[in-house]
Amino acid sequence: MNLLQEITFLLKKEFTLEWRQKYAISGIFLYVLSTVFIIFISFQKISPQLWNVLFWIVMLFASINAVVKSFVQESGNRQLYYYQLANPLAILLSKMLYNAMLLLLIGVLTFVALSFIAGSPVEDAYNFAMALFFGSVGFSITFTFVSAIAAKADNNSTLMAILSFPVVIPVLLLLVNLSAHSIGLLGGTQVSRDIMMLLAVDLVLLALGMVLFPFLWRD
Template sequence: MIVLKEIIYLLRKEILLEWRQKYAISGILLYVLSTVFVVYTSFKKVEPNAWNTLFWIIILFASVNAIAKSFVQENSSRQLYYYSLANPTAIILSKIIYNSGLLLFLSFLSFIVFALVAGNPVKDNFHFFAALFLGSIGFSITFTFISAISAKANNSATLMAILSFPIIIPIILTLIKLSANALRLMQDTAVWKDIATLLAIDLILITMTFILFPFLWKD
């Protein structure tokens, strides 16, 4: 119960911080917009197959950029202060929940903008948004944890990419397959197997995060 309370407080803190420094969120939004326009102007006409891949690549890069700052935006002494107040589980969980929300918002926005400029080929809305939802959670868990690791190192921006991209590949491959199904690019009867795979990966990653994060934060 105490952890739950802490999570709520920390979530409020995250949102408040985001609200006060509006540059971070507006920067990410502009990033999405400009990427979509770059993609659109270079492709002109986007085939459903390319649409599917490009959409997830845009989401991938936007997510890395949005989450990379999770652990570096506040200086180390203030982080020490948080850690002395709250449970490490509450800290990582509040970050993951906050980042999931942020990514969900971000991917919906990317979808709307991308659909506006490049057309909307999605045929099966339920499966597509299920993929979007599960993907946001998976991305959020992985990137939040890796950003906690890379924040400890010296060149964190590069590390963030090289540490997280190989780990994210199983998730993004499953997502692309799922949404290809939703776009009717392929016929797969085993959609639930893919969703189960995604859920299982998310579950493994979140369990590892819970076990390992307490070792990570203390300096």
């Protein structure tokens, strides 16, 4: 099997697994909804600036909770079995791809929920969608790789937070900047430059993840 086939096959496996244990994904959705509800109760009126920041904070925490289980939901022995069967790189990439889709879904849900209770301040929908897309990809790459590191340690959920928050900040700040543009908080014509920069950071992290992962999975 070549890499592409392996990835599609493993992706199917991830979806099946998710579909069988619905509690994980429904837990995340419930998490997003209840956070948005708490935000509404505590703020009542949300300014566009606040909306922008709150959106990405909800997104950040939901993403970490969603991704943290990538490498721990299945036992270590079964993981080792997978690594024998498939290319480890295919396993990493399929997990990144799956998480990117999951995070995109979470992002859309957060957007809908936040817009439902507080209205949507987004003026430039295309740019916002771009930010959401590249943001999901960036979060997915970073968090998946960090969760692979954290899964090797014993107290992995604490370690996940410690390792991933500082590492994700460049991506997060680019995203907040980009979506502030699409909301109309920031003027200027640097949107395409910001998107390019986000893409560059995503690609660097992806390349690094692919180079370093072979050293990570072995036990």
